[in-house]
Amino acid sequence: GESVGLHLPTLSVQEGDNSIINCAYSNSASDYFIWYKQESGKGPQFIIDIRSNMDKRQGQRVTVLLNKTVKHLSLQIAATQPGDSAVYFCAENMNSGYSTLTFGKGTMLLVSP
Amino acid sequence: EADIYQTPRYLVIGTGKKITLECSQTMGHDKMYWYQQDPGMELHLIHYSYGVNSTEKGDLSSESTVSRIRTEHFPLTLESARPSHTSQYLCASQRQGSHEQYFGPGTRLTVT
Numbered sequence: 001g002e003s004v005g006l007h008l009p010t011l012s013v014q015e016g017d018n019s020i021i022n023c024a025y026s027n028s029a030s031d032y033f034i035w036y037k038q039e040s041g042k043g044p045q046f047i048i049d050i051r052s053n054m055d056k057r058q059g060q061r062v063t064v065l066l067n068k069t070v071k072h073l074s075l076q077i078a079a080t081q082p083g084d085s086a087v088y089f090c091a092e093n094m095n096s097g098y099s100t101l102t103f104g105k106g107t108m109l110l111v112s113p
Numbered sequence: 114e115a116d117i118y119q120t121p122r123y124l125v126i127g128t129g130k131k132i133t134l135e136c137s138q139t140m141g142h143d144k145m146y147w148y149q150q151d152p153g154m155e156l157h158l159i160h161y162s163y164g165v166n167s168t169e170k171g172d173l174s175s176e177s178t179v180s181r182i183r184t185e186h187f188p189l190t191l192e193s194a195r196p197s198h199t200s201q202y203l204c205a206s207q208r209q210g211s212h213e214q215y216f217g218p219g220t221r222l223t224v225t
Contacts (some may be wrong), residue, residue: 034214043218102172105154
């Protein structure tokens with residue numbers, strides 16, 4: 001079936017660097033996409049979302065880019081901090097009539113001081 | 114900080130036992146969800162509810178059942194636990210009109 005997936009299972013960066021986490025999706029009809037951060041032993045935490053009619057959305061230190069041509073989603077984190085170390089998941093809403101989400105496989109972000 | 118709670122946080126139980134995982138939220142959200150997540154893996158939706166007396170099965174086949182008698186409460190029950198049910202179970206809620214799902218801390222279930 002259609003699915004959401006991530007290119008890199010682990011990303012290691014130095015504190016202060018910019019991080020880019022990528023996600024490929026296959027359902028061109030998805031209505032919106034969300035990035036979640038999950039720290040060890042905790043539930044996922046919402047970071048940012050983007051509707052399918054947008055290309056870019058910015059939050060505090062984060063930017064999500066949506067490339068519908070190649071069905072690619074990315075999360076950019078500026079000035080990465082040790083507290084950003086976590087697993088990041090992208091998720092898509094594949095059915096606009098419902099608010100259910102399909103999650104992709106996570107990417108572990110490791111930030112070294 | 115979202116007000117969504119799950120109990121117990123950890124549970125070790127023997128095969129064949131009946132268990133209920135509790136989930137409560139104090140935000141008045143109509144929509145609630147249960148996900149199953151194996152370590153290091155993605156979340157899989159197993160049940161959801163859009164309001165009182167509304168429950169639906171998710172994408173992942175599950176032997177569990179849910180109920181939604183009150184807006185704030187969405188318990189998940191396993192009638193007969195098996196080792197294959199060993200996993201983490203995450204509950205989430207969502208306000209109508211918002212994309213954001215708020216997650217609880219999860220229940221880590223081990224069936225021996």
